[in-house]
Amino acid sequence: MLKSIKLDGADVRGYTSWSLMDNYEWDFGYTIRFGVHYLNFSDPNLTRVPKDSAFAIKKIFADHGFPANETLLSV
Secondary structure (H helix, E strand, C coil): CHHHHHHHCCCCCCCCCCCHHHHHHHHHCCCCCCCCEEECCCCCCCCEEECHHHHHHHHHHHCCCCCCCCCHHHC
């Protein structure tokens, strides 16, 4: 995304991480947990806890793409 903005001059005003799994989440509602954060429904504050995938996505974004010679879950 950053390369598209910097090199191609793309007018990007927002970005959303979307996957095929998101479509299943809509179908199953709250019965199956998807996403990059765990939401604690029993907590009145609805505490959100990042899953391993959240840290992997953070690393990808920080490195402007997939890091070379690293596994994503070793962040």
